Amino acid sequence: MDTTPERDRPAVAELSDLRDAIVEVLTSLPRPPSRLRIQAADVGIDIRWEEEPAPARPGREPAPVTAAAPVAAAAPAPAELGPVLVAPSVGVFYQAPSPGSEPFVTVGTVVEAGQQIGIVEAMKLMIPIFADRAGTITAVLKADGTPVEYDEPLFALAEQV
Known part of the structure; x- marks a missing residue:
């Protein structure tokens, strides 16, 4: 109401x-x-956006070079995963309600339609992510605390029949 x-x-x-x-x-x-x-x-x-690092000026020490993050293997395409649960918004994906808490779901968790499975933080708004169908979580596709795009797959799901 x-x-x-x-x-x-x-x-x-x-x-x-x-x-x-x-x-x-x-x-x-x-x-x-x-x-x-x-x-x-x-x-x-x-x-x-953050500016790119400025080039070193003559007579100055060059800026330290940070190692690039290791390149992960290409994630399987959503069609290969079967049904997926997606991000409702652009933002930062969180698997748990607060730092240090247990995640809402993990691989093997059986979820019901409407059950909260994560959070996307967008501009200080905490947007809950709800399962749109029942099933078993078969993969968590994004790491906790990583940026996500709208409609980006977050979880793979084996639907209940």
Whole structure:
């Protein structure tokens, strides 16, 4: 039951529309920004990315080179995995309700439709991820704390028959 007072419903609807527009903008970006600033009155949006490291100047020590992360083997295509449960938004994927807590699900967990299976954090909003069908988790496709895109596969699922 919606308990929002009648006078506040247009404002709530506008906030929902604004959230949807922000998610749409974020999903269209080539990579996650380091900063996103939104101004509600008179609209406005400011998206920034971390700058690339500046080249070393003559007479200065070059910036330390960090080792590249090892390249993981290519993940199987979603069609090879069977049904998948996907990210509801762009953001950072978390497997547990809080740091140090047990994950919502692991490989072998039997889930019901509507059961919470993870969280995506987007602009300080914690968006729950719910299973859209019943089944058994057969693979966790993204590591905890990693960026995800809208509709990106997070879990493989063997559906119950």
